[in-house]
Amino acid sequence: MRLDKYLKVSRLIKRRTVANEACDAGKILVNSKTARASYDVKAGDIIEIQLGTRTMRVRVERVTEVVRKEDAATLYTVLS
Numbered sequence: 001m002r003l004d005k006y007l008k009v010s011r012l013i014k015r016r017t018v019a020n021e022a023c024d025a026g027k028i029l030v031n032s033k034t035a036r037a038s039y040d041v042k043a044g045d046i047i048e049i050q051l052g053t054r055t056m057r058v059r060v061e062r063v064t065e066v067v068r069k070e071d072a073a074t075l076y077t078v079l080s
Contacts, residue, residue: 001063003028003047004037009067010075012049012058027051046079056080 001009007019007028022028023037029048030039041047045060058076067075 001041001065002037003035003039003041006041006063011072022051
């Protein structure tokens with residue numbers, strides 16, 4: 001699954017266009033490397049999101065195309 005779509009489906013970022021713009025601006029790192037929106041997310045990847053002054057690191061647990069709002073948090077584990 002594309003990185004921008006994963007960020008939206010997992011509800012880490014509210015809209016896919018915002019996720020796409022964050023990737024283009026270099027604010028999304030995957031495994032400590034700047035990632036493009038087209039990056040193919042796999043289980044075990046470490047995603048670091050830098051929005052504003054806040055930085056969030058998460059580990060991808062599952063990759064699913066469709067998930068209910070209540071189950072979105074099961075797709076990742078917050079590291080910091």
